[in-house]
Amino acid sequence: MLIRSKVIIALLWLSSVGLVYGQAGATLADEYYKAGEFEKAANEYAKLLKTEVTWVRLSRYVTSLQKSNKTEDALKYLRKQQRSDEPNRAYYELLTGQMATQQGDTVQAKTQYAAAVQSSKSSTAKLEKIATAFSEAGETRWAIRALETARDVSKEPTAYSEDLMALYRATGQTEKAIDEIITTSKQSDKKETVLAALQGFINTKDEPLVEKALYTKIQQEPNELAYNELLIWYFVQKQKFSRALLQEKATDKRLKLSGSRVYDLGMLAMNNKEYKTAAESFEYITTTYPQGQLYPFARRLVINAREEQVKNTYPVDKVEIRKLISDYQRMLQEIGTNVKTLEALRSTANLYGNYLDQKDTALTVLDLAIDLGKSDKNFVDRCKLDKGDIYLLKGEPWESTLLYSQVEKSQKEELLGYEAKLKNAKLQYYKGSFAVAKDILDVLKLATSREIANDAEQLSLIIVDNTGMDSTEAAMREYASIDLLLFQNKTDEAVDNLNQMLTKYADHSIVDEVLWLRANTYLKQGKTAEALEDLKKIVAKYPNDILGDDAMFNQGKIYEERLKDKQAAMDAYQKVLTQYPGSIYGAEARKRFRALRGDTVN
Known part of the structure; x- marks a missing residue:
């Protein structure tokens, strides 16, 4: 036994020497x-x-x-x-x-x-x-x-998929790479990898190959749900919500999802201001699942989506506003007033107050909404902000500031609280208390909400730009009072006053802001040509002031969306990129320019 042990030890020693030599030899080589x-x-x-x-x-x-x-x-x-x-x-x-x-x-x-x-x-x-x-x-x-x-x-049909994706791309075999990526989507645990890989083709010259490959795969394997879901994802990336809806409806019927994914798509379309598709999404739910859990929400959102369409079509048609109110009332009669339909009361109140000038009716409806929704603090506070706005429409700012301040206190450090603070800042601005307004706005510029911070920054700039050199602040006071008229929907009176300001303060620094305000008011009145003329004046006379890039970008939007003049829109967007290289509109201008040109190369 002892001899055998010595042999084993000797062999182990020799093998360890060989291992050390091998490592040393490899290093030396x-x-x-x-x-x-x-x-x-x-x-x-x-x-x-x-x-x-x-x-x-x-x-x-x-x-x-x-x-x-x-x-x-x-x-x-x-x-x-x-x-x-x-x-x-x-x-x-x-x-x-x-x-x-x-x-x-x-x-x-x-x-x-x-x-x-x-x-x-x-x-x-x-x-x-x-x-x-x-x-x-x-x-x-x-x-x-x-x-x-x-x-x-x-x-295994999806084995080595990630390696093959990379190798196909490295060798310029783009169609094979895309096909491989799409095939990989059959592995549920690879979803994030697949989406990240496909995202690399969006807005490139190879993007059309993605849609083509998806349709081919769906035809080859019609029962493979992963391909259908990828096509929906692709349409959403391209903001082709109506086409995404067609696919979601098919998926919903196939998987018996009770409209849940169609509902999510409808909300996404709403957030992207695709109100027509949003309305169609919610309408599908109300007609297909009248007994479903989503029905009360979808029933309201159908009307809400149409409401946004009406409110964003200028000039706003009061006949359509009355139809919307009737739709909300029928819905409330059908379903009743409960936690699922409370938002319909808010919408009805705002339509009465903001568009039909029936302010007392609006306040009555909001009081009812507050009473019914008193268990939901956030809902009550939103109604209070609405009431504050209605009182401001009535010319009772003291009631407004009381309500805004209540919400500010109730929702401290919350988004709704910042919104209330911004409304209070605007109240001070409307009153001509510019120093007080600016102090509040300076706090809001640090708000977590980008939208509120941007609004605060913009109003603060207007105040600073037009009060420093004018000790009387007369022009700024007139401008703020016109802004209040516009808030109160007194557009004709506001335009008359803006016209007077342009004559009275022809050499004042406020002229570009007056032109900007008048241009936006003209747009709400449906006076496209007049709005375009004011924007052109801003660019011509005040190209380097704070509204220069705003005016140029909005010219592009008017040409594109209202006048359907593709070339003029492209020219305007190109000028945003060349004349205002640091503009916040740069990315959007580039995106719109390329879409109009039909050129998707990065």
């Missing part, structure tokens, strides 16, 4: 190789290859021989090893092919590369190794061939 001492490197790699064959050692050994002007020795070695070392035969075939490539013999190279793949077909592990070797040798297309073969051997 690599150092020679990196230093360009190829003869010494070849000698060291030759020793190492007798103990273990790896791709790195083998490829560096052959390279070292070639660099030492021993190309024939390298070829003889590879041919000999192909016959005698079956487990690593594929490596020798690959390197033989690589040497043939270097000598310009493409036929022999192709033969050897194909043989390397064939020699590895006995297992996916071998194919993976030879694919890695091909990739490191710079033969990417053969790496692809090896992985495609490995996929066939594994009988």
Whole structure:
């Protein structure tokens, strides 16, 4: 037993010595190789290859021989090893092919590369190794061939998907890359990878291939839901909500989702001001699932989406406003006033107060809403802000500030609280208390809400720009009073006063703001030509003032959306990019310009 133990210890010692020598030899060989001492490197790699064959050692050994002007020795070695070392035969075939490539013999190279793949077909592990070797040798297309073969051997249609995606893209095989990405979507755990990969094609010259590939896949495998979901995702990225809705309806019926995803799409369309598609989404739910849980919400949102359409079509049609109120009333009669329909009361009140000048009716409806929704603090506070606005319409600002301040206190450090603070700042501005207004606005410029911070910044700039050099602040006071008239929907009176200001303060710094305010008022009155003229005056006379880029960008929007003059819109957007390179409208102007030009290249 003692003799046997000594033998084992001796063997372990010898193997450890060999391991240490192997590690040292590998380090020495690599150092020679990196230093360009190829003869010494070849000698060291030759020793190492007798103990273990790896791709790195083998490829560096052959390279070292070639660099030492021993190309024939390298070829003889590879041919000999192909016959005698079956487990690593594929490596020798690959390197033989690589040497043939270097000598310009493409036929022999192709033969050897194909043989390397064939020699590895006995297992996916071998194919993976030879694919890695091909990739490191710079033969990417053969790496692809090896992985495609490995996929066939594994009988897993999505095996090696991420590797193949990258290799297809690296070799310019865009259609195959996209096809691979879409195929990978069948693996639910790869969803984020797939979306990130497809996002890389959005707004590029290859984007049309994505939609084409998705439709092809759906036709080939109509029962594969993952493809349908990808197509919906693609349409949403492109803000093609109506087309996304068609797909969502089909998915909803197929999976019996009770309208949940159609509802989500409707909300997304609403947030993107695609009110027509939003209304269609909610209407689908109300007609398809009249007994469903989403019905009360969708019933209100159908009307709400149409309301937004009416309110954003200038001039606002009062007949349509009355129809909306009737729709809300019918809905409340059908479903009743409860937590699911409370927002309908708010909407009804605001339509009465803001568009039909029935302020007392609006206040009555809001009081009812507050009473019914008293358990929901946020809802009550939103109603209080609405009441504050109605009182301001009535010319009772003291009631307004009382309500705004209540919400400010109730919703401290919350979005609704910041909104209330902004309304209080505007009240001070309307009254002509510009210093007080500015103090509040300076606090709001740090608000977490980007929209509120931007509004505060804009109003603060107007105050600073037009009060510093004018000790009487007379022009600014008149401007603020006109702003209040516009809030109160007294547009005709506001325009008359703006016209008088332009005559009275022709040389004042406030002129560009007056023109801007009048242009936006004209748009609400449906007077497109007059609005466009005022915007052009701002750009011509005050190109470097704070409203220069606003005026130029909005010219583009008018040409694009109202006048349907594609070329004029493109010209305006291009000027935003060239004349106002730091403008906040830069990204949107570039996006619109490219969409009009039909050029999706980044």
